[in-house]
Every structure is written in structure tokens, then in C-alpha cells.
Amino acid sequence: VCVCVCVYACVWVTVGLVSRGGPPLTPRSPPGRSVQRMMAEKVLTVDTMNSCVKKVEYAVRGPIVLRAVQIEKELKEGVQKPFSEVIKANIGDAHAMGQQPITFFRQVLAMCSYPELLDDDRFPEDAKGRARRILQGCGGQSIGAYSASQGIECVRQDVARYVERRDGGVPSDPDNIYLTTGASDGIVTMLKLLVAGEGRSRTGVMISIPQYPLYSAALAELGAVQVNYFLNEERCWSLDVSELRRALADARRHCNPRALCIINPGNPTGQVQSRQCIEDVIRFAAKERLFLMADEVYQDNVYAEGCEFHSFKKVLFEMGPEFSSTVELASFHSTSKCYMGECGFRGGYMEVVNMDPEVKAQLTKLVSVRLCPPVPGQALMDLVVNPPQPGEPSYSTFIRERKATLSSLAERARLTEQILNTVPGIACNPVQGAMYSFPRVTLPARAIREAERGQAPDMFYCMKLLEETGICLVPGSGFGQRDGTFHFRMTILPPTDKLKILLSKVKDFHQRFIQQYS
Template sequence: MSMRNVVKLCPKRCLLSHFKASSPAIIMSSNNRPISNGVANYQKVLTVDNMNQNIKKVEYAVRGPIVVRAGAIRKELEQGAEKPFSEVISANIGDAHAMGQSPITFLRQVVALCIYPELFKSNEFPEDAKNRAKRILGACGGGSVGAYSASQGIEVIRNDVANYIEKRDGGIKADPNNVFLCTGASDGVVAMLKLLVAGVGKDRTGAMIPIPQYPLYSATLAELNATMVPYYLDEDNNWALDIDELQRAFDEGKKTCKPRVLCVINPGNPTGQVLSHDNVVEVIKFAKKNHLFLMSDEVYQDNVYAEGCAFHSFKRVLHELGPEYSENVELASFHSISKGYMGECGFRGGYMEAINLDSKVKEQLRKLVSTRLCPPVTGQAALDVVMNPPQPGEPSFEQFDKEKRQVLGTLAEKARLTAEMFNSIPGITCNTVQGAMYSFPRITIPEKAVAEAKARNETPDSFYAGHLLEETGICIVPGSGFGQRPGTYHFRMTILPPLDKMKSLFKLFRDFHTSFTKRYQ
């Protein structure tokens, strides 16, 4: 029977039932969009094609695919899956407490009192902790850390930051009005780069970034559509910062952009080097000569381990060079409670000190940070404890000093062990970990493995890190996520796991690297 006859013989309801039973109906809506089961296939307003394309360029290897896979494996183990290992060792990120480091007692006492003032009635808390908590709460709206603070941060805490900087730098004046409290140091770095990025084409801001670098910088520059001007650290000289290489990078950058800012990470992440005093002098002179804004990431300033090394703040050296530099060179320096001996990553506390800014630019910076309302007030309180720790003669001093020295001493031992153990494995070389919390060893990857990685559209170091994770449970970050000289392969590994776990980790690493190399010979 023809379809025309079906239409004549069947009632309308019967005809619709026939079509429903035989095939999905394709009916057009009034605006000519296809309807499936009576509902228009709604077109998303935001798609991967019409979204901000700069975001697609953003990469952050520290929490990249290897780390995501590590999380999935951890869940598989919890569900009883059989693996050649019993746990995932997260050696990928500088999260001290997640790796088992104990909190500093005095810091937690002060923050606990700020969060829950009823604890002031308890005899379990020392008087110096109570006094600090009362001082912080007295500067909070309504006497509560639940209230917003000033956008630049609580004034008494900014005063403590300024006093800390003055003491650290041997009495050089620090103005609290130049201090901006931040959601960790990262927030300050991003804010300053936002101010610096301008122009189009060859006038677009270029930012000089060390390679290897902490990927916050490359990610932020990608988001802002700015130009990254990479300068390579000297691996053969313990990741030193070479001025001739700075000049090469600057000259090369001028061909495509306008280099306006020089970023330095000291002590280094991921490389663990500590700049010498003379090196800091050279960098400052280079910045002035080439009219560059200096950004000094100093979040690891407490983490210096190697004999003969010391932390030299850019601000202090700037002032040592006299008014020609100290009154002219624009400098933003950053510190955080996430690292050091504190390791309080989750509180998200930090500061930025910005000196020699144009007064009108400083007003714009204040306006910019005000759009975030304020940094977390609990993080500000935790920062204040680091800036204003117990002093000799106070009830908490001895315990605080003991805990601080114990944490830093253990880190120093693990830094020494890291270089020693990696250098004992054929095919792996590791510079001395002078400071910070990471090593950045260089690995030899067989050509067959390199070829297989490329066939899979993976970088060779990601291929290596993936096998390491699947076979041993050790999670590291491929060096390509930080940048490296072409033709070289590295990975970043934190020195934070407990000492006994570090020793077992190196045995696993040795066995894996040996078998991996033989497999692809």
C-alpha cells in the first residue's frame, strides 16, 4: 500500500504512532532547529570554538594529565584493583602537609583562636598566641575573621609584613602602603602581569621568563595574550642565571615584541638553585640598563640548604647599589606561607611588595585588587604569624624554634639525598639542590622510546613519566611542562616525601629506569 493510501486510511493518531515505532521523528521547530522527541537541540551559547581562545593556550603541568591519572589510579587502588605497587607517591607538587609534614603549632593555635574565639577561655593556649589572635581580631570588622578586610589587606598585618621585610633586609625601610596581601603569591604575580601587559603587534608586552620556569608565568601570559621571552638557565653551572643569555633573549625578543618585564625565581622552581649576591647585582643592573620592570618570586626564601649559599633579596641588593637604583628601578617581590617551613598551602596567604611604582599606577593596582574584594582573612592571619613569630622570652618561642629548625633541617637532608641518589643511577644526572623544594634531574631516554612517544603524539618525558606512574606509582611532572632546552629531557620531583619513603622511592626509581632503558635499547 502506498504511503498516500496509509494517510487516507489511518487516523492522525495512528499515523504518528506508526512513525514513532518505525524511526525517530525529525521535526523542525519554528526557528528551523531540529527537534528530537519534541525538544529542540539547544545550541550552547559558549562552545570551544567561540570561547576565549587564549584560555585554550593555557597549560599547567603541575596539575596536568599525569597528575589526573595518578588520582584515578589512587581510586582504583581504593576499590581493590591489583597494581604492581600499593600506593601512589605524589612527588609532583610542593604541598608539604599533603606529604605528611606537621603544621607549626603556634601558627595553628593563633588561627584557631581567630576562627573560634571561644577558645580564649581555654588554658590549653599560651598567652602569646592569645595576644596575637586578639590583635588580629581587633583589626577585623566586627572582631571576626568572617568579615571582609580592606582590599589591600588588614592594616596591622601589612604593618607586620613591613617590619618583617625591614628586619630581613638589615633595617632598610619598608612602607606598609607598598604591601599588598594576596591569595598566595600567585595572585600578586597575576595582578602585576595584568598591569604590565599592553600594546599590539611588536609593541605587545614581552615578559622575560626563566626556562625552566614555574608554569604560572607561561599560563598567565597565555591568558593575557602576551609574549613570553624565554631565557635559559645554565644547567652545566648548577642552573645559574647568565647575563649574556639574558642579553641574547632580550635582543631576540625585541624582534617580535617589546620586552618590559624580567621575572626571576630565587630560590628556583623547578631547578632549586640559589642566586649569588653578585648574580643579583648583575640582574638588577641589566634591568635598569634595558628599562625593565623587575618581578622577583622569593617564596622559597626560607628554603636554602647548600653550604655557601644564602638568600639575597632583590630589594636589599637594590638599596645597596645606591639611589641611582633604589629610587628608580621598579620592583615587585613576592612571598607566601605555602612554602618555607610553614607549608600552609591551603590557607592561601601571601604578600607582594611593590616599590618605585608610579603613583597613578599604584592607584590602578589598588583598584584592580579591590575587584577581588580581599584575600582570605584566615590566610592573612596565618601570614601574620609568619611575619610576627614568637620572640625569645615568650612562652611559645622554644617550641616554635625547635619545630622550624626541624622542618628545615629535614628538608636540607632530603635535598642532599636527592642529588646523591639520582646521580648514582646511570642515565640520570641531578644538580645540587641548593634551595626550594624540588630537583630537576636530566634523564637519558633511548631513541626507540623517543620515537614511540612521538608516534603517540606525546613528549618523550611525558611518555617516560606515564610509564613510571603505571609501573611504580610514583607521580612526577615532565620537564616539558616547565620548559627545557630542545633535545634534553627532565622531570621535576619534590623533596617533600618523608625520609623513609624517599629512600624507598629511589630504589623504585633505579629499578624502573634500568628496566625502561633496557626495554627500548
């Protein structure tokens, strides 16, 4: 030890004489433990990160889905389970569940990605024409180039023409169309514009309960106030304006409600709002000066007899100038749902109506920060709004594939309702539209007590279902529900044969669960 100390001192003396040419430097002590600890600490920790992000939850990809992925790995490794596969009915990912893509869409996208295919005789001329038009709208005639931030101009023109056809001639201006990275991107962008204020002046946003967790997650991230209004389960998840009034009056005591979000057809509840209901909502929004956000991504998914999709924009303009010239509206559509199911391309659009020009300039600035939506997704959106027309070579195949997909979904919607309603303790409303059912489950008091030691009762139920059957559903608590009620959300997307197996397993499990905990 003495030798080491002497050497250390000599080194410092030598360094001091060489570097200064004068008296030796005073040797610095090695960093103490407290300094070392401070140097080792992370700059970004759970305690120092954005507190709003910690409040974000997204049930459709939450803990139960993580466990389902883990179980899949265990099955591949040879771990013995009472089932041979995991059936994921937790998310509306149509192609992952076996739905086939529309031929015309993929043909055009293939040629857009690899233009040499335009000379291939295997592709029909109408598909080639669409591909050429899209490529001409791209920088360098390549979908690998950035587009304008608002989206490719010819695609926005096609979207506007589609909206006019859909809405019976109600005018649509391409300048009011913003192409987006799926509908979710447009919804979050609009919420960013709306959220302002502090304390009691903080923006409140009215969302339906049950709701799609995108809304609660986005509001938590933005630090906005979530204002819940409940759908009426006893009336097939209908929307009652008197409930909107109740929720609004309660919210005004502690925040500034500025926006009302509607999902139609509904997710997770599968209801289709009547025209009268939409009119009532528009009158309510006009009277209370609320910005309307209409999430209409399931507009082609309507199955129940007597139900029909009505766009908020169409109804708004048919109600006359008193409403059509004043009510501010943003509506959203996507390539991910309906008969397309092209989730991975992340294509979508939003249309804004009656937006203040200065705010619209800010919206355009905001979307420009991210440069542009994915160009392949924009191309796909163009095909959705401008599909093959009568007389074109691809028309008959397109119509056949579209009809087959929607008819199969309608059959699965009826099957889901019928089978679940044969199970004592499960009550399932008609799946009028969209891609989901949201059945109510009655749980024994003993199961509720055991669950509440560590998790929500319906999470407890769904986790046991996963472990025993391999079926992955999402507990209703992830979407919101009235106190004392329990639900789960499941997609109707599995192929009919697999859906029957899924429903049979749910039925058997529920009966065992009730017997175990009764």
C-alpha cells in the same frame, strides 16, 4: 493520519476565532530540523570560547596527575597493581606529604576562628595576644568579615617591619604592601597591569627556562608574549646576564619586552642565586628599562653550604640611589612554602617599589574588584612575619619545630642528589634550595621515537614510571627545557623513609627502561 490532520486544523480554526474574533489564524509549522539544531547548540563551545584560555597549560596538575588520581581510585576498588600506593611527588604540597604544621600558627588560627578559646588555659599567652590583635583588626572582630582590599592594616604593618628586619634596616612602607591570595595571585595581578599593546607592541615578559608553569599559563591567558631565557644547567642552573641579553634582543624583533621575572630560590631547579648575580640582573633591568618581578617564596629554603638568600630589594637599595630610586620592583612571598607549608590557607603578600603613584592607584582598584584576600590566610601571613620572640612562652617550641622541618628538608635535598647521581643516565644538580630537584635523564633513541608518536618523550617516561611504580613525577617538558634534553621534576617533600623508597623505585625503573628500549 487524516483524522489527526483534521483535528489539528480544527484546533487552529477554533483558536483563531476565539483569540481574534475574526478569521482564523494561519497555523505555524513546527520548527524545522535546522532550527531545532540551532536551538540545541551551546552558546559557549570550544570554538566560541576565549582562545587564550585554550592555550593555558599547567603541568603540575596536568594529564599525568589526572591518571595518578584515577589509579588511586582503582587501587581502592581492588584493582591489582604492582604497587600498593601512589606516591605524589609532583607538587610542593608539604602537609599532603606529611609535614606537620607549626603549633603556634595553628593555636592562633584556632582562637581567631573560635574566640571562645581565648579563655582556655591550654593556650599560651603570646598566642592569645596575637589572636586578639588580629581580631581587633577585623570588622566586628571576626575573621569572617571582609577586610580592606589591600589587606588588614595591622598585618601590613607587621609585614613591613618583617621586611625591614630581613633586609638589614632598608625601609618598608605598609602602604606598599598588598596582601594576596598566595603569591600566585599577586604575580598574576602584576602581569595584568603590565600587559598592553597589540602586534609588535604587545608586552613581552621574560621568564626563566625551566620555569614554574604559573608564568606561562598566566601569559597565555593574558595574551602576552612569553620571552624565554635559559638557565645554565652545567653551572648548577645559574643565571647568565649574557643569556638575558640574547633573549631580549631576539624578543625586541617581534614584541615589546617590559618585565623580567626571577624565581629565587628556583622552582623547578632548586638553585640559589648569588648576590653578584642579583646585582648583575638589577643593572641589566635598569639599563634596559625592565620592570623586575622577584618570586621569593622559598626564601627560608636554603640548604647548600656557601649559599645564602639575598632579597632583590635589599640588594637594590645597597647598590645606591642610582638604582634604588629608579628600578621598579615587585617582590612576592607566601605562607605555602618554607617551613610553614600552609598551602591551603592561600596567604601571601607582594611589596611594590618605585611604582608610579597613578599606576599604584590602579593596582589598588584592581585588587578591590575581588574584595579581599582570604582573611584566615592574612592572619597566617601575620604569624609568619611576626612569630614568637625570645622570652615569649611559645618561642622554644617554635624554634625547635622550625629547625626540625628545615633540617629534614636539607637532609632530603642531599639524599635526592646523592641517590639519583648513582643511576647511569640520570644527572642531578645539587638541590641548593626550594623543594624540588630537576634531574636530566638520557633516553634511548628508540624510546624517543616511540614516544613522539603521541607525546613528549619525558611524558612517555613519566607515564610509564607511574603505571609501573605508582610514582607521580612531572615531565620536564611541562616546565620548558633546551631542545634535545629531557628532565623530570620531583619534590623532596616525602618523609625520608618514603623518599628512599621513591628514589629506589626510580633507580630500578630507569634501569629497566633503558634495557627495554636500548
